[in-house]
Amino acid sequence: MDETIKLEIRNMTKLYKNGDGVKNINLKVRKGELMTLLGPSGCGKTTILRTIGGFLQCNAGEILIDGKNIVAMPPEKRPTAMVFQSYNLWPHMTVYDNLAFGLKLRKIPKPEIAERIADALKLVKMEGMEKKYPNQMSGGQQQRVAIARSLLLKPEVLLLDEPFSALDAKIRMQMREELRKIQTDLDITVVFVTHDQEEAMALSDVTVVMNKGSVEQIGSPYEIYHHPASRYVADFIGEMNFIEAKLGVHTAIRPENITVRKGPGGDLDGTVRNIMMLGHYTEMIVDTELGLIKAFLSGGEAEEFVRGEAVSLYFSETKEFSE
Amino acid sequence: MGQAKETWKKTLLIVAMLAPALLITIGIVIYPIINTVINSFVDAETGAPTLRYYTYLFTDELARDHIVYTLWIAVLTVAISMILAYLLALYLRFSDTKISKTIGTLYLLPRFIPNLVTIYAVMTIVRDSGLINRIFMAFGVNFKPGLLFNSKGVIMMNVIFNIPFATMIIVAALSGISESIVESARDVGASRFRVFFQMILPLSFKDVMIAMVFIFMSNISSFTTPYLIGRNHPLLLGVYLRKTFANREYNLAAAISVVIFLFSAVSAFVYLYTNLKEKDWESRAPQ
Ligand SMILES: Nc1ncnc2c1ncn2[C@@H]1O[C@H](COP(=O)(O)OP(=O)(O)OP(=O)(O)O)[C@@H](O)[C@H]1O
Numbered sequence: 274m275d276e277t278i279k280l281e282i283r284n285m286t287k288l289y290k291n292g293d294g295v296k297n298i299n300l301k302v303r304k305g306e307l308m309t310l311l312g313p314s315g316c317g318k319t320t321i322l323r324t325i326g327g328f329l330q331c332n333a334g335e336i337l338i339d340g341k342n343i344v345a346m347p348p349e350k351r352p353t354a355m356v357f358q359s360y361n362l363w364p365h366m367t368v369y370d371n372l373a374f375g376l377k378l379r380k381i382p383k384p385e386i387a388e389r390i391a392d393a394l395k396l397v398k399m400e401g402m403e404k405k406y407p408n409q410m411s412g413g414q415q416q417r418v419a420i421a422r423s424l425l426l427k428p429e430v431l432l433l434d435e436p437f438s439a440l441d442a443k444i445r446m447q448m449r450e451e452l453r454k455i456q457t458d459l460d461i462t463v464v465f466v467t468h469d470q471e472e473a474m475a476l477s478d479v480t481v482v483m484n485k486g487s488v489e490q491i492g493s494p495y496e497i498y499h500h501p502a503s504r505y506v507a508d509f510i511g512e513m514n515f516i517e518a519k520l521g522v523h524t525a526i527r528p529e530n531i532t533v534r535k536g537p538g539g540d541l542d543g544t545v546r547n548i549m550m551l552g553h554y555t556e557m558i559v560d561t562e563l564g565l566i567k568a569f570l571s572g573g574e575a576e577e578f579v580r581g582e583a584v585s586l587y588f589s590e591t592k593e594f595s596e
Numbered sequence: 597m598g599q600a601k602e603t604w605k606k607t608l609l610i611v612a613m614l615a616p617a618l619l620i621t622i623g624i625v626i627y628p629i630i631n632t633v634i635n636s637f638v639d640a641e642t643g644a645p646t647l648r649y650y651t652y653l654f655t656d657e658l659a660r661d662h663i664v665y666t667l668w669i670a671v672l673t674v675a676i677s678m679i680l681a682y683l684l685a686l687y688l689r690f691s692d693t694k695i696s697k698t699i700g701t702l703y704l705l706p707r708f709i710p711n712l713v714t715i716y717a718v719m720t721i722v723r724d725s726g727l728i729n730r731i732f733m734a735f736g737v738n739f740k741p742g743l744l745f746n747s748k749g750v751i752m753m754n755v756i757f758n759i760p761f762a763t764m765i766i767v768a769a770l771s772g773i774s775e776s777i778v779e780s781a782r783d784v785g786a787s788r789f790r791v792f793f794q795m796i797l798p799l800s801f802k803d804v805m806i807a808m809v810f811i812f813m814s815n816i817s818s819f820t821t822p823y824l825i826g827r828n829h830p831l832l833l834g835v836y837l838r839k840t841f842a843n844r845e846y847n848l849a850a851a852i853s854v855v856i857f858l859f860s861a862v863s864a865f866v867y868l869y870t871n872l873k874e875k876d877w878e879s880r881a882p883q
């Protein structure tokens with residue numbers, strides 16, 4: 274991957290009149306990289322995306338694309354394209370016209386427009402829908418047209434605000450793969466907003482975990498998962514057990530990093546409270562003096578245990594967070 | 597059987613209750629209208645059927661002046677009111693300041709002042725010896741606005757009366773256009789100018805048509821304003837109607853009424869047409 278920085282946000286603050294918003298955001302996205310902004314509802318993901326797109330003026334800080342500050346530019350002058358959370362296609366235009374609008378503004382000859390639209394519709398599996406109006410399509414279909422509309426313009430930075438939220442699991446997977454493919458083919462830099470950690474893990478080169486208007490951690494999905502920088506991140510990403518062995522110190526252990534054996538003598542001992550088959554793995558809840566602990570076992574291992582049995586837990590990877 | 601009798605009684609009661617309203621409507625609305633239409637085709641002297649009043653209205657130069665003048669004033673009023681109202685509505689919809697909010701709550705208030713009061717109030721201000729003149733006089737300039745007893749004044753008054761209503765309709769239409777439509781258009785590179793002509797205008801077109809029809813209709817038959825501050829020739833049809841009536845030319849007056857009615861009917865047709873014709877994109881999704 275290219276090492277040049279495509280998009281950089283420096284010390285950016287955007288506060289709404291009521292005091293909500295985002296504070297002191299610093300981000301760097303390299304050319305051709307896909308960065309996800311991940312966090313619970315209301316943490317400021319859309320706010321950041323909208324300041325990059327130019328739909329919100331930031332109170333402080335800079336936003337640079339290719340080293341140039343774009344803060345003063347109106348949206349139409351920015352080399353960004355955004356897929357909005359509400360997909361907002363233009364209701365009085367057909368799918369074709371929706372897709373053609375931006376291309377016409379760029380004075381692209383008609384035959385080429387038609388060709389590119391056909392390709393784009395194929396990409397999002399919406400062939401033959403050219404003549405439909407947005408109100409004649411389902412939410413997922415509209416969302417795919419909106420994605421096609423942005424991709425067509427080959428933006429330098431593509432901003433996606435939960436673009437797959439209205440799609441069912443299967444199309445969502447397909448679209449993820451397509452997006453990844455298009456993104457590498459066209460070498461587009463992408464900022465992708467989601468509150469779905471699985472989606473973030475699957476897609477990103479870099480994930481930004483956010484909490485209440487500020488950044489908690491920036492890193493690769495691997496780093497975020499295995500080396501969470503704070504208790505918040507550890508808790509938010511994946512499953513995590515927290516035990517307070519010493520006062521004020523919380524030890525975090527992922528359920529898959531726990532080995533369960535019969536009898537006492539482990540890092541922590543307890544009794545089996547519940548065993549649940551969850552497809553290809555089994556979840557075991559163990560009652561210990563430090564609270565309930567969740568462990569994941571492979572199907573075969575779990576067979577040996579019964580409810581109420583005394584067991585010992587061995588931790589292979591732990592992390593400590595002090596308050 | 598008893599059941600049927602009950603229903604009968606009920607129906608009778610309903611008819612009895614509706615009868616007065618129905619009779620009054622027939623008596624004071626429908627009968628005079630029919631009567632007027634008939635009269636306009638009847639020669640006042642001989643009582644024979646005739647087209648002479650219509651021929652007169654559309655061929656006599658003076659009479660035709662009135663009709664053309666009325667249409668002209670109505671069209672100008674519609675055009676100027678709509679442009680100003682649209683600009684105001686755009687401001688109210690897309691500006692988020694204290695001033696715009698204040699205007700947004702106040703702009704309809706003038707509608708609650710009786711027209712006559714407004715006209716006299718405006719007259720005292722724009723009269724050639726009125727407030728404006730006196731303010732200029734204080735600076736030693738004898739400026740006369742020259743807005744009374746001519747077309748300019750009538751149009752100005754009409755515009756003042758129609759802006760609140762037109763603005764209200766357009767504001768309602770514009771608030772149905774979500775911010776995100778504008779944003780996504782600008783995102784793909786459309787200038788504000790283009791956003792207006794390709795997004796906002798087409799999406800509010802229907803309501804603009806409706807507002808235009810209403811303004812046109814109310815101005816084609818306007819009376820108070822032109823009567824008080826209009827000029828002597830040509831006359832607006834409403835004033836002309838009163839003049840012929842005062843001259844006891846009742847059958848000619850009837851023909852003028854019918855002409856006014858026809859203009860209104862045409863606009864009503866335009867209204868129904870735009871309102872009933874639903875484009876594909878306007879219908880609700882089948883869901
Ligand atoms: N126009 C606005 N005016 C005032 N406050 C706003 C506005 N838009 C968003 N907020 C507030 O700013 C915070 C961040 O909102 P934002 O839309 O960025 O969240 P988000 O992370 O995108 O959430 P979601 O996952 O629900 O889309 C929230 O607390 C929200 O209430």
Ligand SMILES: [Mg+2]
Pocket residue numbers: 318319320358434
């Ligand atoms: Mg959001």
